[in-house]
Amino acid sequence: MTLKNRVAMSPMLMYMAGDDGKVTDRHFVHYGARFLGGVGLVMTEVVAVDPRGRISGHDLGLWSDGQIRGLQRLTAFAHDCGTKIGIQLAHAGRKSASQEIIVGPSALPYGDFPVPHELSTREVQELVVAYRDAAVRAVHAGFDCLEIHAGHGYLLHEFLSPITNQRSDEYGGSATDRAKFALDVITEVRAVWPDDKPLMVRVSAEDCIEGGLTLEDTDDLVKDFISLGVDLIDASSGNIAPGYVGDIFPGYQAKYSRRIRKACGIPTATVGSISTPEVAEMVVSSGSADLVFLGRALLRNPFWALGAAKAAGVELDLPIPTYARATGPYERGF
Ligand SMILES: Cc1cc2nc3c(=O)[nH]c(=O)nc-3n(C[C@H](O)[C@H](O)[C@H](O)COP(=O)(O)O)c2cc1C
Incomplete structure (x- = not known):
């Protein structure tokens, strides 16, 4: 996948899907503004693979064929604007606020959320299939890349972390067993996701709490991901449990993408408090x-990339070139 620049919009849940998990006009305005703004890669917000996996009642979903059409129109719009578009697939697990019965690897609640129903082995296997089926639908919808969300305390992360996974079946116990769900999902998704399209995984590189996942654990995990055909790691951190407050400064998570890039030899993305072209440039260079x-x-600012290009003195490939006039010298009206 060749991008016109290295600026990517991070997945951000916008709470504006219908109750049916389908795309609405607001998505076109929201994502469309970033397509027109020259962003190289626009990632969708989290898209649920299962109705019980929605964070809110207004998440996008891809658990049924009827949800393909709206996303197909969105990808066509992106391509018409010369923008690549990726989908983030996820299940919220015990952090779902949209369901009466929420699910997780073990009956351990997140803060004051309800106690989750501990998924049976069979239910875990059914969710592996749900990820695969959603990936097939994402192919039909025309996405350029696919990201599996395995961070931020959502279901896959809940299985990975010893804080949240106290199972005794094949999906819990040792680090290898806790990783089995994520590895099964990646295997199944990679099998249906086209070889020439990148598969990415968002990880929380460390849990940042005692007894949680460490950087060394993540190195081992990422090496397994690579062996299954993952092409890029999107390195975030934390959120497995409430209460962690770390230092946040521009590019504070770049240390994770750097470490994984060097230790595991895989392309990475960083995210977190990057708001100026200078910091973005420093991270890459x-x-x-x-x-x-x-x-x-x-x-x-949907036109962030336009301002960054102006600051760097480069011309941005914009779908509507007229926008570039906004950064030129003062013009008299005509
Ligand atoms: C409104 C909002 C919604 C978010 N939704 C998601 C999401 O759907 N999936 C995800 O992986 N991260 C989500 N995040 C986290 C962002 O992708 C990003 O990691 C975080 O905001 C830090 O980057 P920033 O400082 O550039 O905003 C969300 C963040 C915000 C502000």
């Missing part, structure tokens, strides 16, 4: 990441 994911900076 220092070899800390191959791709820069921007979240809130692109919420504030």
